[in-house]
Amino acid sequence: MALVALASAKGSPGVTTASLVLGALWPRQVLLAECDPSGSDVAIRMTAPGGTPLNSDRGLVSLAAASRKGLGDEVILAHGQQLDGGLDVLLGVRSPEQVGGMGGLWHPLGLTFNQMQFGDVLADCGRISTTSPQLPIVYSARLIVLVCSATGSSVAHLRERLAALASQVDAQLGVVVVADPKQRDAVKQVWSVLDAMSVPVRHRWHLAFDPVGAAFFEGRGHGRLAKTQLIRSATDITAEMAALVASPQDLDMAEAAFPLGER
Numbered sequence: 566m567a568l569v570a571l572a573s574a575k576g577s578p579g580v581t582t583a584s585l586v587l588g589a590l591w592p593r594q595v596l597l598a599e600c601d602p603s604g605s606d607v608a609i610r611m612t613a614p615g616g617t618p619l620n621s622d623r624g625l626v627s628l629a630a631a632s633r634k635g636l637g638d639e640v641i642l643a644h645g646q647q648l649d650g651g652l653d654v655l656l657g658v659r660s661p662e663q664v665g666g667m668g669g670l671w672h673p674l675g676l677t678f679n680q681m682q683f684g685d686v687l688a689d690c691g692r693i694s695t696t697s698p699q700l701p702i703v704y705s706a707r708l709i710v711l712v713c714s715a716t717g718s719s720v721a722h723l724r725e726r727l728a729a730l731a732s733q734v735d736a737q738l739g740v741v742v743v744a745d746p747k748q749r750d751a752v753k754q755v756w757s758v759l760d761a762m763s764v765p766v767r768h769r770w771h772l773a774f775d776p777v778g779a780a781f782f783e784g785r786g787h788g789r790l791a792k793t794q795l796i797r798s799a800t801d802i803t804a805e806m807a808a809l810v811a812s813p814q815d816l817d818m819a820e821a822a823f824p825l826g827e828r
């Protein structure tokens with residue numbers, strides 16, 4: 566199955582929120598891996614089934630210690646846990662100080678994420694620059710999605726990062742702009758900036774800026790999540806992303822479940 570890396574160029578445009586939303590809606594088995602070296606937000610914001618706290622000692626750091634004997638689905642999943650709602654997660658480091666304990670794991674981990682039998686992996690890689698330790702995860706992905714807001718500075722940094730990535734990888738590149746659903750013109754301006762670049766960024770999505778929906782992914786939502794603008798905007802995005810990275814085997818399984826003639 567495939568690795569999809571989500572990251573930002575600057576600021577906090579909503580990478581973790583987008584990763585959680587995509588994970589919740591993903592049409593196949595998926596693992597959300599927190600690979601942001603600045604520290605886990607999922608452990609703080611979310612809970613395990615029944616509202617109990619997640620175990621912040623189980624995740625990337627415990628995996629790093631265990632991986633000396635080799636990496637594979639079983640080893641990785643043994644350090645994962647489930648969120649309330651059922652999404653499987655591999656929690657990230659608790660603080661940047663723990664990143665040293667990862668040693669040389671980032672590269673083999675990226676390669677393994679991209680070929681887990683278990684399912685796809687969505688990696689929240691946080692903010693990336695040329696010196697980020699988690700870059701090998703980004704470089705191993707089949708699809709790299711940069712998340713940004715529709716402000717001039719966010720887009721300027723996005724351009725720089727896209728150009729740098731395009732010179733390093735062959736992966737498909739995508740952009741998610743987080744913006745108020747009414748701000749269509751601002752989003753169009755982002756697309757025209759991308760059009761003017763020599764780097765082809767074919768995959769472009771507009772995710773709703775929606776504090777009501779986002780609150781659910783900070784553990785303080787009220788009302789019906791499914792009705793929020795965030796989820797409504799994310800539904801098609803998730804389906805498109807999942808289709809982009811689907812293997813022929815995934816497509817065969819979908820065809821067996823819903824024969825084309827019956828759709």
Ligand SMILES: Nc1ncnc2c1ncn2[C@@H]1O[C@H](COP(=O)(O)OP(=O)(O)OP(=O)(O)O)[C@@H](O)[C@H]1O
Nearest residue numbers: 576577578579580581582692743773774775776779
């Ligand atoms: N689509 C959205 N609509 C409204 N608010 C959002 C959205 N996405 C994120 N937010 C809010 O913005 C803040 C930052 O979001 P988030 O932690 O997802 O960003 P990030 O890019 O992962 O940041 P960091 O780089 O610090 O990890 C949070 O308070 C979150 O609730």
Ligand SMILES: [Mg+2]
Nearest residue numbers: 580581606691
């Ligand atoms: Mg984050």
